Amino acid sequence: MAYFDAASTEPLHPAAKAAFLSTLDEAWADPARGYYDGRRARMLLDAARETVASVLGTRSDEVSFTTSGTQAVQLGMLGVLAGRRRVGAHVVVGAVEHSCVLHTADTHTALSEQRGIAAEITRTRVDRSGRVDVSAFGAALRADTALACVQSANHEVGTVQPIAELVTLCQSAGVPLLVDAAQSVGRMSLPDGWSVLTASAHKWGGPAGVGLLVVRKGTRYVSPLPYDEREARRVPGFVNVPAIVAAAVALGAVGTESADEDRRLSGLIDRVRTRVRETVPDVEVVGDPVERLPHIVTFSCLYVDGEALLTELDRAGFAVSSGSSCTSSTLTPSHVLEAMGVLSQGNIRVSLPRGVAEAEVDRFLALLPGLVAKLRAVVAHEPAPSVARDPFVVDALGKRCPIPVIELAKRILDVADGDLVTVLSDDEASRLDVPAWCEMTGHEFVREEVRERGSAFVVRRRP
Amino acid sequence: MAYFDAASTEPLHPAAKAAFLSTLDEAWADPARGYYDGRRARMLLDAARETVASVLGTRSDEVSFTTSGTQAVQLGMLGVLAGRRRVGAHVVVGAVEHSCVLHTADTHTALSEQRGIAAEITRTRVDRSGRVDVSAFGAALRADTALACVQSANHEVGTVQPIAELVTLCQSAGVPLLVDAAQSVGRMSLPDGWSVLTASAHKWGGPAGVGLLVVRKGTRYVSPLPYDEREARRVPGFVNVPAIVAAAVALGAVGTESADEDRRLSGLIDRVRTRVRETVPDVEVVGDPVERLPHIVTFSCLYVDGEALLTELDRAGFAVSSGSSCTSSTLTPSHVLEAMGVLSQGNIRVSLPRGVAEAEVDRFLALLPGLVAKLRAVVAHEPAPSVARDPFVVDALGKRCPIPVIELAKRILDVADGDLVTVLSDDEASRLDVPAWCEMTGHEFVREEVRERGSAFVVRRRP
Numbered sequence: 001m002a003y004f005d006a007a008s009t010e011p012l013h014p015a016a017k018a019a020f021l022s023t024l025d026e027a028w029a030d031p032a033r034g035y036y037d038g039r040r041a042r043m044l045l046d047a048a049r050e051t052v053a054s055v056l057g058t059r060s061d062e063v064s065f066t067t068s069g070t071q072a073v074q075l076g077m078l079g080v081l082a083g084r085r086r087v088g089a090h091v092v093v094g095a096v097e098h099s100c101v102l103h104t105a106d107t108h109t110a111l112s113e114q115r116g117i118a119a120e121i122t123r124t125r126v127d128r129s130g131r132v133d134v135s136a137f138g139a140a141l142r143a144d145t146a147l148a149c150v151q152s153a154n155h156e157v158g159t160v161q162p163i164a165e166l167v168t169l170c171q172s173a174g175v176p177l178l179v180d181a182a183q184s185v186g187r188m189s190l191p192d193g194w195s196v197l198t199a200s201a202h203k204w205g206g207p208a209g210v211g212l213l214v215v216r217k218g219t220r221y222v223s224p225l226p227y228d229e230r231e232a233r234r235v236p237g238f239v240n241v242p243a244i245v246a247a248a249v250a251l252g253a254v255g256t257e258s259a260d261e262d263r264r265l266s267g268l269i270d271r272v273r274t275r276v277r278e279t280v281p282d283v284e285v286v287g288d289p290v291e292r293l294p295h296i297v298t299f300s301c302l303y304v305d306g307e308a309l310l311t312e313l314d315r316a317g318f319a320v321s322s323g324s325s326c327t328s329s330t331l332t333p334s335h336v337l338e339a340m341g342v343l344s345q346g347n348i349r350v351s352l353p354r355g356v357a358e359a360e361v362d363r364f365l366a367l368l369p370g371l372v373a374k375l376r377a378v379v380a381h382e383p384a385p386s387v388a389r390d391p392f393v394v395d396a397l398g399k400r401c402p403i404p405v406i407e408l409a410k411r412i413l414d415v416a417d418g419d420l421v422t423v424l425s426d427d428e429a430s431r432l433d434v435p436a437w438c439e440m441t442g443h444e445f446v447r448e449e450v451r452e453r454g455s456a457f458v459v460r461r462r463p
Numbered sequence: 464m465a466y467f468d469a470a471s472t473e474p475l476h477p478a479a480k481a482a483f484l485s486t487l488d489e490a491w492a493d494p495a496r497g498y499y500d501g502r503r504a505r506m507l508l509d510a511a512r513e514t515v516a517s518v519l520g521t522r523s524d525e526v527s528f529t530t531s532g533t534q535a536v537q538l539g540m541l542g543v544l545a546g547r548r549r550v551g552a553h554v555v556v557g558a559v560e561h562s563c564v565l566h567t568a569d570t571h572t573a574l575s576e577q578r579g580i581a582a583e584i585t586r587t588r589v590d591r592s593g594r595v596d597v598s599a600f601g602a603a604l605r606a607d608t609a610l611a612c613v614q615s616a617n618h619e620v621g622t623v624q625p626i627a628e629l630v631t632l633c634q635s636a637g638v639p640l641l642v643d644a645a646q647s648v649g650r651m652s653l654p655d656g657w658s659v660l661t662a663s664a665h666k667w668g669g670p671a672g673v674g675l676l677v678v679r680k681g682t683r684y685v686s687p688l689p690y691d692e693r694e695a696r697r698v699p700g701f702v703n704v705p706a707i708v709a710a711a712v713a714l715g716a717v718g719t720e721s722a723d724e725d726r727r728l729s730g731l732i733d734r735v736r737t738r739v740r741e742t743v744p745d746v747e748v749v750g751d752p753v754e755r756l757p758h759i760v761t762f763s764c765l766y767v768d769g770e771a772l773l774t775e776l777d778r779a780g781f782a783v784s785s786g787s788s789c790t791s792s793t794l795t796p797s798h799v800l801e802a803m804g805v806l807s808q809g810n811i812r813v814s815l816p817r818g819v820a821e822a823e824v825d826r827f828l829a830l831l832p833g834l835v836a837k838l839r840a841v842v843a844h845e846p847a848p849s850v851a852r853d854p855f856v857v858d859a860l861g862k863r864c865p866i867p868v869i870e871l872a873k874r875i876l877d878v879a880d881g882d883l884v885t886v887l888s889d890d891e892a893s894r895l896d897v898p899a900w901c902e903m904t905g906h907e908f909v910r911e912e913v914r915e916r917g918s919a920f921v922v923r924r925r926p
Binding site: 024030069103106116237238311318 | 781782
C-alpha cells in the first residue's frame with residue numbers, strides 16, 4: 001500500500017525501532033527507583049530528555065514527556081490557564097488550529113462557567129491559504145488574555161504560520177504563547193520566544209504514546225491534574241522509558257537527515273500541486289505554495305464525493321485522508337477548509353512519509369484524473385432532485401454533498417447572464433461549497449438566507 | 464540482577480514482546496482511518512478489546528484503553544464524580560489505596576471548592592493486616608456519596624480486599640464502586656457487581672503506556688477531559704495500537720499460565736515470610752498471610768535504616784522497594800504502613816516477577832540476616848543523641864529514623880518496670896514506629912503529646 005497519510009502518523013523510523021527494541025530489554029524498570037535497573041532506566045530517560053531539549057534549543061528541565069500530542073495540548077493549555085487565573089480567562093486561538101486545541105478551549109469555557117466566570121475564546125481569522133491574520137491576532141490580545149495558541153504549521157493544508165510575528169505580538173502584550181508544533185518538530189526549527197510548545201513523537205517517526213510538553217522557565221503553570229511527582233509534576237502515570245528513548249532517537253535521526261529528504265519531499269509535493277491542476281478539471285489546490293511544510297498538500301475536486309474518492313484510492317492501494325463532510329462522523333466539512341473559505345467537496349490530503357518512492361507519487365498522479373472522471377460520471381447520472389416549480393430554484397433539500405453544487409452547476413447553464421439562481425440545501429457543506437464554487441467558476445455569490453429547514457444560497461450567473 | 468519489584472512493574476512477557484514487534488510493523492496506522500492500513504489497525508485493536516473484555520467478564524464496549532493505570536484511576540474517579548454531581552460530592556476510599564486514588568480525591572475536593580461545593584472524603588480504616596474494615600466502609604456510605612473506591616489487593620503488603628462484601632454494601636446504598644485492580648488483573652478474578660474497574664498493563668506483563676478503564680453499562684460517566692471521540696470518548700489522544708495489542712496478548716498469556724505459576728510464587732512468598740521471621744531478629748512481617756496476592760510480601764526490620772538496607776541489597780544484586788520514610792522524597796513513611804499501624808523502619812517489599820528463579824529467592828534469604836546485622840551494628844555505634852538532663856527523657860530532636868527508636872530501646876533498659884520514658888522526636892516516622900515498637904516489644908505506648916517542635920512519645924516499661 002502507498003501510504004500518503006504521514007500527517008496523521010509517520011511510520012516508525014528504523015533507528016527508533018532498533019532503539020525501542022533494545023530499550024524494551026534494558027530500561028523497562030521504573031526510573032524513579034534507586035536500584036540498578038531503575039538507575040539505568042533513569043539515565044536513558046535523562047539522555048532522551050537532553051536530546052529533545054538540544055533539538056528544540058531549550059533546557060532539559062523544561063521538557064516533560066506526555067503520552068500523546070493531544071495530552072500535551074490539553075495539559076499545556078489548561079495548566080497555563082490555571083496558572084494565570086488572576087490575569088483573566090480570555091484565550092486567543094487561530095481558526096485553523098487542531099481540533100484538540102479548540103476542544104480544550106471549550107473545556108476551559110465550561111470549567112470557568114462552573115467557577116462562575118465567563119471565559120471568552122477569540123478564534124482569529126486566517127487568509128485563503130490558511131495563514132493566521134497577524135493583525136487580527138494582535139488586535140485580539142487584551143489585558144485579560146491568559147493564553148494565546150497557534151500551530152507552527154497547519155496539519156491539513158501545510159501552510160506555515162508566522163510564528164516570529166506572533167511571538168513579538170504576544171511578548172509586547174505579556175501573553176504567553178503556546179505553539180502546537182505537532183506537524184513541524186523534526187522538520188523545521190521555531191523562532192524563540194514562545195512560552196509553551198507541544199508536539200507528538202509519532203508525527204516525526206517516533207512511536208505512539210509519546211508527546212512533548214515544554215514549558216519555558218518563567219511561565220506560570222499549575223497542573224490541572226491530580227498530584228503526581230513524575231515528569232516535573234506535569235504528567236501523571238508510569239513513565240514509558242522505552243517509547244521515550246525511541247522517540248528521542250527518531251528525533252535525532254530525522255534532524256540529521258531532514259534537510260535533504262525534506263527537499264526531495266517538497267519537490268514531490270510541488271509536482272502534485274502542479275500536475276493535479278493540469279490533469280484534473282475543476283480542482284482547487286489549497287494552502288500556501290511556498291510557505292508550507294515539505295510533505296503536505298490538499299486539493300478539492302468539484303462535483304466529487306470525498307468518501308467515494310477515498311474508497312477508490314484505497315482500492316487502488318493509496319492511503320490518504322480527506323476533509324470532506326461526507327468523510328466526517330458529524331457530516332460537517334473540515335473546520336480548517338471552512339475557515340479558509342475553500343471548497344471542501346472531493347477533498348484529498350496527500351502527506352508523504354519520509355522515504356516515499358517517487359514512483360508511487362507518479363502512479364498516484366497518473367491514476368487520479370481517471371478516478372475523478374469516473375466518479376463525476378457516476379454522480380452526473382444519478383437522478384436529479386425533484387424539479388421545483390420555479391426554474392430559478394434548485395431544491396436540493398435532503399441531498400448531500402456534492403449533489404447541491406452539481407445541480408447548481410447544471411441549472412446555471414439554463415439561465416441568462418445576470419439571472420439569480422437559488423439553491424435550497426440543508427447540507428452543512430453547502431455553506432462552504434456554494435461560495436467556493438462561485439469563487440472557482442466566476443459566478444457571483446450573492447447571499448445565504450437561513451430558512452426554517454437549511455438555507456437558500458443565492459447565486460448570480462456571470463458570463 | 465535479581466529483580467524483586469514486580470509490584471512496581473513486571474518485566475514484559477515474551478509473548479507480549481513478540482506481539483509488540485509484529486504489531487509495530489503491521490498496525491502502526493491510525494485505527495480511525497478507513498484505508499487498508501487503518502482498518503487493519505482497527506481490527507487488531509478490536510480484537511485486543513475483546514480479549515480484555517473476555518478475561519474481565521465484561522462487554523467489550525465497556526473497555527477503554529488509557530495510557531496508564533494512574534490515568535485510568537483519575538479519569539474513572541473524576542468521570543463518575545462529574546456524572547453524579549446531582550447526587551453529591553462525598554467520596555469513600557480505603558485508607559490504604561494507591562496514592563493516585565488519594566491524590567485524585569484531593570483534586571475532586573479542590574475542583575468542588577472552586578464550584579463553591581464542600582466535598583468530603585472519608586478514608587475508611589483498615590485492620591493491622593491492611594484489610595478494609597467492611598463495617599466502617601458500610602457506615603461511611605451516605606445518601607450524598609457519589610463514589611466509593613477500593614483496591615482489589617494492596618500494592619505494598621499484598622492483602623486482598625473483601626470486594627464481594629464491599630460490592631454488596633455499595634449496591635444496597637446505590638453507590639457506584641470503583642475497583643482499582645492494578646495489582647490483581649491477570650492474577651485473580653473479581654466478584655461481579657462493581658461499576659468501574661481500573662488497571663495497568665505493565666503490572667501484568669504488558670508494556671508501559673497502557674491502562675484499562677472499564678465503565679459498566681448504567682454507570683453515569685461524564686468525561687472530565689476535553690472532547691475527543693476516541694476510546695468511547697473517554698481517553699483523548701492517538702490510540703497506541705501496538706502497545707494495546709501487546710498488553711492484551713500478555714493478559715491472555717498470563718491468564719493461561721497463572722494458576723501454576725502463582726502457586727509457585729505463593730510458595731516462595733511463604734518461604735520468605737517464614738524464613739525472615741526465623742533468621743532476622745526484631746522483624747515484623749506484615750500483611751495477611753493467607754488472603755493475599757501470590758507474589759508480594761513486606762517486612763520491617765527494627766533499628767535499621769531502610770535506605771541503607773536498599774543500598775546494601777542493590778550492591779548484592781537485589782532490586783526491591785521500601786515504604787520506609789528515609790526512602791521517600793517527603794521523609795514520611797508509607798501511608799499504607801501508617802494506616803495499618805505497623806513498623807515502617809527498615810522496611811522491604813519483595814514482589815516476585817513470574818519466572819523468578821527459586822535460587823535467587825534463597826540467595827536473598829541467606830544474605831538478608833547478615834546485612835541487617837551489619838546495618839544494626841553501624842547504627843548502634845553511631846554517637847548517641849545529646850544526653851538530656853532527665854534520665855527518663857530521650858531527646859531525639861533532629862534525628863531521623865531509626866535513631867529515635869534505637870535510643871528508646873537502649874534507655875528502656877535503664878529504667879524500672881512501670882517507669883515512663885518520653886521520646887522527643889520531630890521525625891514523622893516516630894509517630895508510626897514508636898507505637899509499633901511498643902507493640903512488637905511488649906512495652907506500653909501511653910500517648911503522643913504534640914509539642915511546638917515535634918512530639919513527645921510516652922512509653923511505659925513492661926517486664
